[in-house]
Amino acid sequence: MMKKNFRVILLACFVGLLVAGCGLGKMVPRYPEVSIKLDNENLENRGGQVAYQVKGTIPPKYMKKKATMTVTPTIEYNGQRIALAPIELQGQKAKAKGTVINYKQGGNFSATGSFEFKDGYEEANLVASSTAQKKKKSHTFPDVMLCEGICNSAALMDINPELSEKAGNGTQLLYGDHGYKAEFLTQTAIIYFDLNKADLNMNLKLNKEDAAKKAVADFAAFMKEGRVIDKIVVTGWASPEGEESLNRGLSQKRAEQGKKWFDNEFDKYLRQYAKENKIKYKDLKKPEIVFDVTSPGEDWSGFERDLQASNIAEKSKILNVVRSQPNGAMKEEKIRNMTDIYPTIADIILPPLRRVEVSMVCNKNMFNDEQIAKFMTTNPDTLSVNEKLYAAYMEKDLTKKEAIYKVIMDKEESDWRAYNNAGILEIHNYMENGDNAALTEGMKNLDKAAAISPSNGIILNNQGVGLFLQGKKAEAMQKFAEAAKATTNPVGQDYNLAMNQIQSGDYTGAAKSMNNKTCDYNMALVQMLDKNYTAAQNTLECIAQKDAKTYYLAAVLAARTKNEAKVYENLAQAVKLNASYKAKAKKDAEFKKYKNQSKFQEIVK
Numbered sequence: 001m002m003k004k005n006f007r008v009i010l011l012a013c014f015v016g017l018l019v020a021g022c023g024l025g026k027m028v029p030r031y032p033e034v035s036i037k038l039d040n041e042n043l044e045n046r047g048g049q050v051a052y053q054v055k056g057t058i059p060p061k062y063m064k065k066k067a068t069m070t071v072t073p074t075i076e077y078n079g080q081r082i083a084l085a086p087i088e089l090q091g092q093k094a095k096a097k098g099t100v101i102n103y104k105q106g107g108n109f110s111a112t113g114s115f116e117f118k119d120g121y122e123e124a125n126l127v128a129s130s131t132a133q134k135k136k137k138s139h140t141f142p143d144v145m146l147c148e149g150i151c152n153s154a155a156l157m158d159i160n161p162e163l164s165e166k167a168g169n170g171t172q173l174l175y176g177d178h179g180y181k182a183e184f185l186t187q188t189a190i191i192y193f194d195l196n197k198a199d200l201n202m203n204l205k206l207n208k209e210d211a212a213k214k215a216v217a218d219f220a221a222f223m224k225e226g227r228v229i230d231k232i233v234v235t236g237w238a239s240p241e242g243e244e245s246l247n248r249g250l251s252q253k254r255a256e257q258g259k260k261w262f263d264n265e266f267d268k269y270l271r272q273y274a275k276e277n278k279i280k281y282k283d284l285k286k287p288e289i290v291f292d293v294t295s296p297g298e299d300w301s302g303f304e305r306d307l308q309a310s311n312i313a314e315k316s317k318i319l320n321v322v323r324s325q326p327n328g329a330m331k332e333e334k335i336r337n338m339t340d341i342y343p344t345i346a347d348i349i350l351p352p353l354r355r356v357e358v359s360m361v362c363n364k365n366m367f368n369d370e371q372i373a374k375f376m377t378t379n380p381d382t383l384s385v386n387e388k389l390y391a392a393y394m395e396k397d398l399t400k401k402e403a404i405y406k407v408i409m410d411k412e413e414s415d416w417r418a419y420n421n422a423g424i425l426e427i428h429n430y431m432e433n434g435d436n437a438a439l440t441e442g443m444k445n446l447d448k449a450a451a452i453s454p455s456n457g458i459i460l461n462n463q464g465v466g467l468f469l470q471g472k473k474a475e476a477m478q479k480f481a482e483a484a485k486a487t488t489n490p491v492g493q494d495y496n497l498a499m500n501q502i503q504s505g506d507y508t509g510a511a512k513s514m515n516n517k518t519c520d521y522n523m524a525l526v527q528m529l530d531k532n533y534t535a536a537q538n539t540l541e542c543i544a545q546k547d548a549k550t551y552y553l554a555a556v557l558a559a560r561t562k563n564e565a566k567v568y569e570n571l572a573q574a575v576k577l578n579a580s581y582k583a584k585a586k587k588d589a590e591f592k593k594y595k596n597q598s599k600f601q602e603i604v605k
Contacts, residue, residue, distance in 0.1 A: 023137040024067060033059045036071060036128045036144045039110075042589075043126065044151035045117035046529075047505025052126065053112045054087060054146070063101040065091040067134040073146065075115065077124035087111045121150045122587050149589025153556055156525055157502045158549055161465045163398075163428055167491045169515050173424035173465055174458045174491065176417030176449075180390035183364035184230055189219035191261060193354045196242065198253035200261060206351060219360065223269050227362035228371065231290040234258040239353035240298035241335040244328050250354075251295035258356030259293055298328070299353045303335075306349045312342055369394060376404060385412045389421075398425055409445075416456065419449035424462050427469065442466060457486030464496065473499070495522075502526060519543050521550055528557050537561075548578035556590045567591070568599045575603060 039053035054073055063069070069089040075082040088098030089109060101107040127143040164172035192206035193199075206212060236255030238247035266289070274281045304322075307315050318338060325331040339346035367375065367387065375382050376391035383391070385408065392404040405422035412418055426442030429435055443466045450459045464479030477500050484493040498513035502522070507530040510522075517523045519542040527536035540546075540554050551574035558566035571591075574581045582604040585591055594600040 023134050024064060024132050024139055027062060027064060027067065027132050028139055028141075030059070030062055031130075031141045033062065034130075036130070036146070038126070038146050041147050042151060043147045045121070045154060047154075047503065048117055049114045049505075050117050050121070050150055051112070051114045052147075053110065054128065056087075056109045058089070058101045058106045058109070060104060060106040062106060063089070063091045063103055064134055065093040065103050067091045067132055068094050068096045068098060069130060069132045071109075072129045072131075073113065074127050074129045074143070075121075075124055076127055077118075077121060081129075082115075083129070084115055085111070085113045117150065117152065122152050122589050124150055126150075149587075149592050151589045153525070153553075153590060154502055154505070154529055156549070156553055156556070157499055157522055159465065159468055159496070159499070160521060160547075161427075161431070163424065167461070169517055170495055170520070171465060172461070173427060174461055175393075175424065176389075176420045176458055178386055178389035178393045178417070180384075180386040180393075182230075184361050185222075185227070185364050186359050186361050187219050187222035188357055188359040189216045191216075191258065191356050191358070192352065193250075193254055193257075193356070195239075195351075195354065196246070196250065198250055198257055200257050219358070220265060220269070222360060222362070223266065224272075225362075226273075227366055228368045229287065229289060230361045230363055230368070231292055232259075232262055233357075233359040233361060234262065234291060234293045235357045235359075236293075236295045237299045237302070237353055237355050237357070238297060239350040240300055240303050240328075241332055241339065241350060243332065244298065248295070248297045251297045254354075254356045255293050255295045258358045259291060261356075262358050262360075298332075300331075302353050303349065306352070307345070310344060310349060312344055314342075318342070318345075376407075380407060380411065385415055388412070389417055392421065398428065401425060402429075414452060416449040416453035416459065419445045419452070420459055420462060423449060423466075427462070427466050430469065439466065439469060443470075453488060455482070455487040457483040457489040457491035460486055461491045461493070461496075464493075468499075473503075498522070498526075502529070521553065524550075524557075525553060528553070528560065533557065533561050546573075548574045548581060551577065552581050552584075555585075556588070559590045559594065564594065564597075567594055568603060571600075572603050 035055075035057040037055060039055055043050050043052055052073065054071070056071065068091070071087040071089065073084040073087075075084065087109060088096065089101055090096040090098040092100060092103055099107070099109045101109070125145065126147040128146055129143050130141045132139050132141070159171040161171040161173045163175070165175050165177070166172075167174060190212060191200065191202075192204055192212065194201065194204060201207065234255050236251045236253070236258060238250040238254070240247070242250075270284060270286060271281055273279075274284045304319060307319060312318065321338075322331050322334055325334060335345070335350075339350070365384075365387070367383070372383060372387050372391050373394055376388060380388060388404070388408050388411075392401050392408070395401040395404060402422055402425040405418045405425070408415070408418035409422060423442040423445035426438045426445065430439035430442065443463070446459060446463050446466060450456065450463065453459060460479050460483035464476045464483060466476075467473075467479060468476035477497065480493040480496040483491045484497070494513045494515065495517070498510040499522075501507070501510035501513060502525070507526045510526045511530070514520070514523055514526070519539060521540075521543065524536045524539035524543075527533075527539060536557055540550065540557065543550055546554075551570045555567050555570035555574060558564075558570060571581070571585055575585070585600075585604050586595070591600065
């Protein structure tokens with residue numbers, strides 16, 4: 001009885017197959033023997049297009065001579081099916097236009113195509129939908145899975161702008177230059193000495209001349225102006241007719257005397273200041289003076305200069321004789337000999353070379369760095385706009401720096417730099433803390449800066465960064481392009497505009513535009529997309545401060561290189577630093593081979 005029932009069932013199945021085959025015979029039950037697959041199952045978005053190549057094999061004695069078959073690659077996404085270009089196959093005697101498949105031998109087929117990548121296609125599937133037909137009979141076969149998910153790792157491109165005073169190879173938020181430059185005024189007094197002596201003698205003839213006395217008086221008057229002293233430069237000199245060793249000593253001693261003279265003059269000034277301001281001298285805060293004391297020795301250049309300017313008829317001959325001597329000792333001897341022949345040398349030229357020069361170098365604007373920083377807090381109105389901006393530049397605390405710029409904005413409404421600099425600090429705050437309000441406020445300040453200074457490359461660059469962070473990448477690229485061609489402060493944008501090349505799929509061009517920057521996230525991405533996996537690995541490894549996106553890219557690279565342990569290790573670090581990568585990893589086709597693994601699921605749960 002069981003055998004009979006089995007035969008009935010078998011017969012029913014056979015009849016069912018014949019009916020299902022609709023004249024196609026064994027083409028229906030043997031369909032699983034047909035091979036349809038992608039040349040590379042890891043489809044990816046490149047420049048907005050997804051290229052694919054379908055390859056198939058039809059087994060021997062499968063394709064009916066008068067039958068045709070249509071294989072249609074089909075996108076399945078979000079409940080929709082989008083048919084792509086069909087692949088037409090035909091038997092040897094079929095009247096159609098397709099790849100002919102020999103009945104006895106079977107055959108192969110291949111077709112290439114592409115389709116536009118759309119948002120969400122990371123979770124789309126590509127299937128092969130096949131239909132066979134013979135005369136008026138047809139049959140649609142079950143779909144064959146070709147690809148689960150489409151990789152979109154080019155979208156991982158990102159910028160990591162750094163606050164910077166100047167543009168470089170990378171993405172920067174650029175400060176407007178503070179424009180402050182310390183300018184210095186110098187007042188010099190010269191004190192002369194007698195031959196072979198180093199003691200101060202203000203009654204010396206040269207010291208009593210009007211020019212020397214005026215220089216000393218002007219020095220004292222300059223000191224009384226109360227300027228901030230940057231340094232005191234003291235230089236002791238000797239005339240070149242004596243022995244060199246003696247002159248070196250004289251030069252040093254005269255320099256020491258010059259320093260003592262300044263100390264005495266400065267002390268007199270401080271005592272007078274204390275008296276006039278009714279301050280006890282002992283309570284007076286005395287500034288620390290920086291001295292630059294040198295003793296070059298014999299003043300040969302001064303001798304030649306003054307001799308050349310003298311009225312001595314044979315001065316050129318004298319100079320040639322002196323210059324032709326092989327060493328300093330012989331030069332000195334020649335000069336001593338000539339002083340007997342030319343009294344002018346001994347009486348007029350040599351005496352002024354025995355001197356010490358004392359120069360007081362002071363800040364032209366009256367304020368040093370410490371005072372500028374102090375006045376910015378206590379009395380900003382005493383500072384110029386450049387000094388205010390310089391005060392902000394010197395401040396290292398970014399919160400305090402931003403506050404200074406806002407003070408400047410209130411006072412200097414027509415200066416773009418304060419708005420620009422406050423804007424980039426607010427954008428930086430957004431990057432550090434995820435404060436969307438800070439990003440919005442930063443962009444408003446950049447807009448104000450741009451209204452004051454149109455076509456300014458620094459501002460346009462910063463606006464581009466802000467737009468990119470807002471997700472407006474196309475607008476960001478436009479700003480970067482404008483920044484490169486700006487009328488004022490143009491900023492090179494090769495690195496930033498390489499993002500366009502990444503989006504368009506020109507990875508080689510992008511690497512070139514980025515100047516093959518080392519230890520750089522986007523460079524590693526480009527290398528990976530270009531399938532230069534070893535280079536990408538090296539670039540990622542040398543990034544010192546790895547953030548969440550760097551670890552995520554390292555996980556993607558590990559998936560491509562089939563390093564399962566590194567996939568989990570890097571992905572775990574990424575989600576630890578930024579939990580939003582959990583949802584991203586769940587959808588990312590790069591991880592399709594690991595999604596069902598317990599370790600992967602544990603990381604992204």
